[in-house]
Amino acid sequence: MAPNKIKITFSKSEPKDKKIGLVSLRKEKDNSVFILSSGQKSIVIGVPEPEKITRRKLILLTRQAIVLAKQNKIKRIAIRLADFGFRHLRLGDRNLAELLATNFEMANFEFVKYKTPPPEGWNFVEEVVVVGESAADVRKGFEIGQIVGGEVNACRVLANTPGGDMTPRILGEEAKKAAKGTKIRVKVLGKSEIQRLKMGGVLGVARGSAEKPTFIILEYWGAKKSEKPVVLVGKGVTFDSGGLNLKPSKYISEGMHLDMSGGAAVIHSVVLAAKLRFKKNVIGLVPAAENMVSGSSYRPGDVLRTMSGKTIEIGNTDAEGRVILADALTYAKRYDPRLVVDVATLTGLAMLTFGAHASALLTRDGKLEKLFRELGEESGDYVWPLPMWEEYESEIKGTFGDVFNTNAKTDYGGTITGAMFLYQFVKDSAASSGQVYSWVHIDMAPRMTAAEGEYLTKGAAGAPVRLLIKLLERY
Numbered sequence: 443m444a445p446n447k448i449k450i451t452f453s454k455s456e457p458k459d460k461k462i463g464l465v466s467l468r469k470e471k472d473n474s475v476f477i478l479s480s481g482q483k484s485i486v487i488g489v490p491e492p493e494k495i496t497r498r499k500l501i502l503l504t505r506q507a508i509v510l511a512k513q514n515k516i517k518r519i520a521i522r523l524a525d526f527g528f529r530h531l532r533l534g535d536r537n538l539a540e541l542l543a544t545n546f547e548m549a550n551f552e553f554v555k556y557k558t559p560p561p562e563g564w565n566f567v568e569e570v571v572v573v574g575e576s577a578a579d580v581r582k583g584f585e586i587g588q589i590v591g592g593e594v595n596a597c598r599v600l601a602n603t604p605g606g607d608m609t610p611r612i613l614g615e616e617a618k619k620a621a622k623g624t625k626i627r628v629k630v631l632g633k634s635e636i637q638r639l640k641m642g643g644v645l646g647v648a649r650g651s652a653e654k655p656t657f658i659i660l661e662y663w664g665a666k667k668s669e670k671p672v673v674l675v676g677k678g679v680t681f682d683s684g685g686l687n688l689k690p691s692k693y694i695s696e697g698m699h700l701d702m703s704g705g706a707a708v709i710h711s712v713v714l715a716a717k718l719r720f721k722k723n724v725i726g727l728v729p730a731a732e733n734m735v736s737g738s739s740y741r742p743g744d745v746l747r748t749m750s751g752k753t754i755e756i757g758n759t760d761a762e763g764r765v766i767l768a769d770a771l772t773y774a775k776r777y778d779p780r781l782v783v784d785v786a787t788l789t790g791l792a793m794l795t796f797g798a799h800a801s802a803l804l805t806r807d808g809k810l811e812k813l814f815r816e817l818g819e820e821s822g823d824y825v826w827p828l829p830m831w832e833e834y835e836s837e838i839k840g841t842f843g844d845v846f847n848t849n850a851k852t853d854y855g856g857t858i859t860g861a862m863f864l865y866q867f868v869k870d871s872a873a874s875s876g877q878v879y880s881w882v883h884i885d886m887a888p889r890m891t892a893a894e895g896e897y898l899t900k901g902a903a904g905a906p907v908r909l910l911i912k913l914l915e916r917y
């Protein structure tokens with residue numbers, strides 16, 4: 443399984459125990475930058491120009507400390523908080539402690555569930571001694587940071603689990619397990635309930651698979667019931683073969699069991715809000731299905747009737763995420779939400795656009811766009827906007843159905859038209875604003891797996907749990 447949480451202890455002075463490696467960020471006298479890892483003694487991660495350090499770099503340095511300790515089989519390390527406290531970043535002790543703890547946990551994580559442990563055990567860091575500072579707000583910061591990091595890692599376990607062991611039904615069971623001990627109510631709707639709700643999108647995508655779809659609902663009522671909730675919606679495609687529009691071989695093998703990463707992030711963000719006892723109402727919705735090839739698969743050209751009543755004309759069975767999300771965005775209306783955020787590994791094109799470093803952010807609300815960018819920067823789950831102009835809408839008009847699930851005319855702008863498709867199920871001509879609820883779409887395909895150089899192990903990156911929890915805290 444995942445490593446245990448790191449034990450955080452506090453000490454007035456530097457520990458004498460030679461087994462504890464001291465991690466120092468201080469510049470060496472001769473200004474050299476080097477990383478030294480001598481036995482159990484000290485790890486120096488030199489910071490060449492402290493005045494130029496950014497929050498982004500600080501996150502990486504924090505993780506680097508853990509990664510170096512692991513590489514050198516040092517299980518206990520000590521840090522001086524002041525070393526990490528760069529004044530111009532204006533973090534404050536509590537936020538700094540939270541940032542450190544979250545990223546220590548994330549860097550310590552490895553997905554070893556399916557590996558035989560080596561005889562000498564895994565090289566996880568077991569203890570971090572914090573030297574000098576032990577004020578209440580510092581302790582609190584570490585405590586919260588560890589809870590956040592733990593939930594990010596739990597999200598990574600769900601996402602990394604192979605498709606054969608992470609079916610729509612199992613994802614539902616995992617949501618229940620994750621919510622155990624919290625105030626969250628979890629309901630997992632099965633196929634017959636999904637039929638009763640007339641969710642033709644979810645049913646269509648799932649039709650080619652031997653695994654039945656589920657619709658997972660997490661309700662956290664942390665405030666008065668009369669307060670409108672924030673609804674998080676996550677794509678839960680447990681394996682995406684592409685369906686009859688089968689993906690080219692290498693694309694099937696490249697992580698398509700991670701296509702429920704948005705769903706995993708939603709599950710663990712709701713759990714995190716409950717664990718941190720937010721006085722907010724938060725709902726998580728995860729439509730879960732497997733996109734497979736068989737004699738019963740949905741076909742290109744099929745027209746599916748969704749829960750909203752709108753029909754979807756299937757141009758490509760591989761654009762399945764938006765088809766199941768359409769039903770979830772309709773279901774969300776039952777909660778009269780103040781905000782809906784959907785998170786999905788929706789388009790490979792988002793990766794072509796942003797590389798591995800930012801999720802695509804699409805919303806028609808300028809204030810929300812600004813807020814999300816700021817929270818992204820603060821949390822480390824970076825997001826960057828793309829436009830949602832009406833000009834793009836004509837591309838997804840259906841010929842024989844209301845909406846087309848791919849671009850009808852060109853292959854260009856696929857991340858935007860993906861969002862534009864979802865918008866058709868958000869907007870409501872009956873509402874004066876044009877929308878029933880405020881809405882943000884995060885195409886997290888670029889952040890599905892960890893990027894080179896970010897000091898995280900291969901596989902799921904756990905995005906955007908850190909962003910969502912900041913949102914739930916502030917919004």
Ligand code: BES
Pocket residue numbers: 682684701758760761762763787788789790791847848849856887888890
């Ligand atoms: N799950 C994929 C997108 C994806 C690809 C996420 C690679 C992460 C890594 C999605 O269902 C998909 O196949 N999208 C198509 C859309 C197209 C058919 C309009 C794509 O990106 O090619």
Ligand code: ZN
Pocket residue numbers: 682684759760761762763
């Ligand atoms: Zn697909």
Ligand code: ZN
Pocket residue numbers: 679682701760762763787788
């Ligand atoms: Zn997909």
